[in-house]
Amino acid sequence: MYKPFGRILYGGDYNPNQWPKEVWEQDMEYFKDARINSATINVFSWAKIQPSEEEYYFDELDEIVDMLSKENYDIVMATSTGAMPSWMYRKYPEVGRVDYQGRRHKFGQRHNACPNSPVFQKYAKAIAEQLAKRYGSNPHVTCWHISNEYGGECYCENCEKAFRVWLKKKYGTIDAVNKAWNLEFWGHTVYDWDEIVAPNALGDGMENGTDTAFAGLSIDYRRFMSDSMLENFKMERDAVRPYVKDTPITTNLMGTYKFLDYFKWSKEMDIVSWDNYPSYNTPWSFTAMSHDLMRGLKDAPFMLMEQTPSQQNWQPYNSLKKPGQMRAQSLQTVAHGADTVQFFQLRRSIGGCEKFHGAVIGHVGHNNTRVFREVKQLGEELERLGTSILGAVNEAEVGIIFDWDNYWALEYTSGPTEDLTYVNQIHQYYKYFYDKNIGVNMIPFDADFSKYKIVVAPVLYMVKEGMKEALTEYVQNGGILITTFMSGLVDQSDNVYLGGYPGPLKELAGIWVEEIDALAPEQINTITFTDGTSTTCNLLCDLMHLEGAECLARYASNFYVDMPAITRNQYGKGYTYYFGTNMNKDGIAKVLEMAVQAANVAPVISEATGLEVTCRKAENCTYYFIFNFKDQVLPLPSCFDNCTDLLTGQIVTAGKMMKQYDTVLISMPN
Ligand SMILES: [Zn+2]
Structure with missing residues (x-):
């Protein structure tokens, strides 16, 4: 079991440099009272610690580190490169990014460095090294946090040149590039590497930024941009490493964020950390899925680097967290694999765009607040929980494939509908398992499928090299594969597989999809199952023929009435279910239930309940987290009667009713 920390880190981003010293002292008192034991510092302090090209100023950071060390904090030390100092822009304008419209940005914002700027690289590496040299041997610095929320994109000349180098390495010859991107189309053939142009609105990208004339080119640019920022991460990590021994090094990710291939990133990170900012109307199943994805990146416990204790500031409607909601949200994170609970931030800033972003200590300046009391209560409960949960694993019999290449490719595709969004499709299938309290692992395209009784691959549009063979072997040996419309259509360069849809999955699914109909938002169809029941469908309808599969449901209307809509195909010892439409x-x-029955997949507890029940298995016991995220009172399942709630220390009486956001944590011996 991977246990990088000696306790559950509880704390968050802390910027005492924005406050006079007397406030620091007061903060230490308040935070101790709330059982806060960790602080993430120096996230945006580059300008402060390097006021010019030649000067470093560490006095204030030394004082902050000393203060936190004396108080026995776990310090998460950031390298501060998430926003560049102004002098760097003034002297070297090339460090700024060029956007999709081709505009060179001036000083401003954050996440603003061109990842391929040698000047940015030089100074970022230097500051990371300086920090590691100075604080790397401090035993209280227990985690290193490179930059902050990497993301965005750049289309400058440095990036364009670096892209050509990246392509040369990938393809070898210019002919291979022409072939991969099918540049014969529109006569876009290139004869020299220097003729390759970054695909923004001035090149082959469409004006709206979401479409492209050549998806193969644009997908490669996404891969290249993700790799470029990953190189930035690796550069700082490698600068820090010699001074910090095996102290874990991370950077904070953002869940289903589109632009970076997090499965690739996670291979370079010691531990995954991420920032969880659900909106007022984000389904709890979606947050759970995001946690499972972040855990799935390394198939290991992760850090919750940021969440707000009360409200955000940057969403359209920044609702307050209701009493108990922050506690439930935090514990849901732990339930899905987090070994830390950290906030952004510990004290609310007085200016800048995040001045209304929630914090443990608000603008009133003292701790006599609802938010503080809830933070303190959770701190006490986590302290009571102790350390045996650290490293505990989430087991699952169901794997859902999540793949960033596929995410990019599917959403670049021009046609058949503009309403298809990758993450929402994945969530629809995840939600079924979530509602049934069936554990799910979010897995990469090249996972070991044999670990799972069911593998779900919704809208598996891009089938990359090796996947056909791996999925075939999986099903042949008794696995159950569930896939859907918009699957098996293109290869890794976005060129269509010839010979009928769904290409490499055709034999496995035992079907041939001849045409794909798109339904407008106001249009629906109905499908009828073989047992006579019906359900509606929308978005896309495959017109398919059975080539060995059995039909589970047929369309009830339109000119393709009676054609198969949902199928199941036995292949070797296993089955492939194919959803030809968006039910x-x-x-x-209904269909997933059939698959669950056939695969004999068990929920976390056998009793049906509207509560979320998620479990983590430690060395000697299994922890059951029970949440009521519904706006109605629900009974605690009877299997937990007379157990001790580890959060409160109280025995749970039979028939206990749970209100919205009530949370119970119970352990049972393995
Ligand atoms: Zn650039």
Whole structure:
């Protein structure tokens, strides 16, 4: 079990440099009272610690580190390169990014460095090394945090040149590039590497930024940009490493964030950390899925680097967290694999765009607040929970494939509908398992599928090299594969597989999709199952023929009435279910239920309940987290009667009713 920390880190981003010293002293008192034991510092302090090209100024940071060390904090030390100092822009304008419209940006914002600027690289590496030299041997610095929320993109000349180098390495010859991107189309053939142009609105990208004339080119640019920023991460990590021994090095990710291939990134990170900012209307199943994805990156416990204790400031409607909601949200994170609970931030700033972003200590300046009391309560409960949960694993019999290449490719595709969004599709299938309290691992395209009884691959549009063979072997040996419309269509360069859809999955699914109909938002169709029940469908309808599969449901209307819509194909010892259309929730549940029965997949507890029940297995016991995220009172399942709630220390009486956001944590011996 991977246990990088000696306790559950509880704390968050802290910027005492924005405050006079007397406030620091007061903060230490308040935070101790709330059982805060960790602080993430120096996230945006580059300008402060390097006021010019030649000067470093560490006095204030030394004082902060000393203060936190004396108080026995776990310090998460950031390298501060998430926002560049102004002098760097003034002297070297090339450090700024060029955007999709081709505009060179001036000083401003954050996440603003051109990843391929040698000047940025030089100074970022230097500051990371300086920090590591100075604080690397401090035993209280227990985690290194490179930069902050990497993201965005750059289309400058440095990037364009670096892209050509990246392509040369990948393809070898210019002919291979022409072939991969199918540049014969529109006569876009290139004869020299220097003719390759970054695909923004001035090149082959469409004006709207979401479409492209050549998806192969644009997908490669996304891969290249993700790799470029990953090189930035690796450069700082490698600068820090010699001074910090095996102290874990991370950077904070952002869940289903589109632009970076996090599965690739996670291979370079010691531990995954991420920032969880659900909106007022984000389904709890979506947050759970995001946690499972972040855990799935390394198939290991992760850090919750940021969440707000009360409200955000940057969403359209920044609702307050209701009493108990922050506690439930935090514990849901732990339930899905987090070994830390950290906030952004510990004290609310007085200016800048995040001045209304929630914090443990608000603008009133004292701790007599609802938010503080809730933070303190959770701190006490986590302290009571102790350390045996650290490293505990989330087990799952169901794997859902999540793949960033596929995410990019599917959403670049021009046609058949503009309403298809990758993450929402994945979530629809995840939600079924979530509602049933069936554990799910979010897995990469090249996972070991044999670990799972069911593998779900929704909208597996891009089938990359090796996947056909791996999925075939999986099903042949008794696995159950569930896939859907918009699957098996293109290779890794976005060129269509010839010979009929769904290309490499055709034999496995035992079907041939001849045409794909798109339904406008106001249009729906109905499908009828063989047992006579019906359900509605929308978005896309495959017109398919059975080539060995059995039909589970047929269309009830349109000119393709009676054609198969949902199928199942036995292949070797296993089965492939194919969803030819986007069914409503009940339809999806009906077919997934068949698969769950056939695969004998068990939920976390056998009792049906509207509560979330998630478990983590430690060395000697299993922890059951029970949440009520519904706006109605629900009974605690009877299997937990007379157990001790580890959060409160109280025995749970039979028939206990749970209100919204009530949370119970119970352990049972393995
Ligand atoms: Zn650039």
